[in-house]
Amino acid sequence: MDNDAPPLIVDIDGTLTDENRAIDPHIMPVLHEWPARVVIATGKAMPFPIALCEFLGIERTVVAENGGVVFVEATDELRLEGDHEAALAVGEAYRDLGHDLGFGQIDLGNRWRETELVVSLDQPLEPLEELAAARGLVVLDTGFAYHVTDPVVDKGTGLEAVCAELNLEPEAFLAVGDSVNDAQMFDLAGEAVAVANADETALERADRVTDASYGDGFLEAVAPYRN
Numbered sequence: 001m002d003n004d005a006p007p008l009i010v011d012i013d014g015t016l017t018d019e020n021r022a023i024d025p026h027i028m029p030v031l032h033e034w035p036a037r038v039v040i041a042t043g044k045a046m047p048f049p050i051a052l053c054e055f056l057g058i059e060r061t062v063v064a065e066n067g068g069v070v071f072v073e074a075t076d077e078l079r080l081e082g083d084h085e086a087a088l089a090v091g092e093a094y095r096d097l098g099h100d101l102g103f104g105q106i107d108l109g110n111r112w113r114e115t116e117l118v119v120s121l122d123q124p125l126e127p128l129e130e131l132a133a134a135r136g137l138v139v140l141d142t143g144f145a146y147h148v149t150d151p152v153v154d155k156g157t158g159l160e161a162v163c164a165e166l167n168l169e170p171e172a173f174l175a176v177g178d179s180v181n182d183a184q185m186f187d188l189a190g191e192a193v194a195v196a197n198a199d200e201t202a203l204e205r206a207d208r209v210t211d212a213s214y215g216d217g218f219l220e221a222v223a224p225y226r227n
C-alpha cells in the first residue's frame with residue numbers, strides 16, 4: 001500500500017515489547033525508518049524512552065510517566081506536571097501500613113521518576129488505591145506496574161503538548177498501544193490501534209485491533225502505511 005505514513009505515537013511495554021518487557025527487534029528498523037514524526041509515549045520514566053530513541057537513531061520526542069513528563073528535542077522543551085509530592089506521600093503511607101513498593105532496595109522503577117510513583121503488581125492494590133484517592137491521585141494498572149498518577153496528566157495531554165510544540169494536530173496521528181494508560185491518546189489520535197494482547201479499556205477505545213500480539217501486533221498496526 002502507498003498510504004502516506006502519518007505521525008506515529010507508540011507505547012512501549014506490551015506494544016513494542018513482549019510480556020517480559022523485552023523489545024521485539026523487528027520493530028527497530030520500522031521506527032528507525034518511519035518517514036514521519038515518531039513520539040514514544042510510555043508509563044516508564046524518561047530515561048527509558050530517551051534511550052530507546054537514541055538507540056533507534058531517531059529524534060527524541062517523548063511522553064513519559066503517563067504524561068507527567070514531556071520532552072521535545074526539536075524545540076528543547078521539557079515539561080513536568082503532576083503532584084510528585086503527593087505520589088511520594090502515597091508511597092510513604094503505603095510503607096507505613098507494612099507494604100512495600102516491591103522493587104527492592106535499589107528501586108529502578110522509581111529511581112528516575114519525577115512526577116509519579118510505581119508499585120509492583122505483586123503488592124496489594126486496594127490500600128494503594130485508597131491512599132491515592134485520598135490525595136487526589138489515581139492508580140493505573142498497565143499490566144506491567146501500578147502507577148500512582150496525577151489525573152491532570154495522561155498520554156493524551158502529553159500528545160497535545162507535543163503537538164503544540166511541533167505545530168501538529170493530534171488527529172493526524174496513528175496511535176498504537178495496549179492498555180488503559182493509552183486510552184486518552186487513543187481518543188485524540190486520528191486512528192487508534194490496539195494490539196491483540198491489549199486490556200479491555202484499550203480494546204474498547206481503539207478503532208482497530210490487530211490479530212497479532214505484542215511486537216507483531218505493532219508491525220500489523222503500521223503495515224498499511226509501509227511501502
Ligand SMILES: O=C(O)COP(=O)(O)O
Pocket residue numbers: 011012013014015041042043044142143144145146179181
Ligand atoms: O511502565 C508501565 O507500566 C507501562 O509502560 P507503557 O506505557 O510503555 O506500556
Ligand SMILES: [Mg+2]
Pocket residue numbers: 011012013014015142177178179
Ligand atoms: Mg503498554
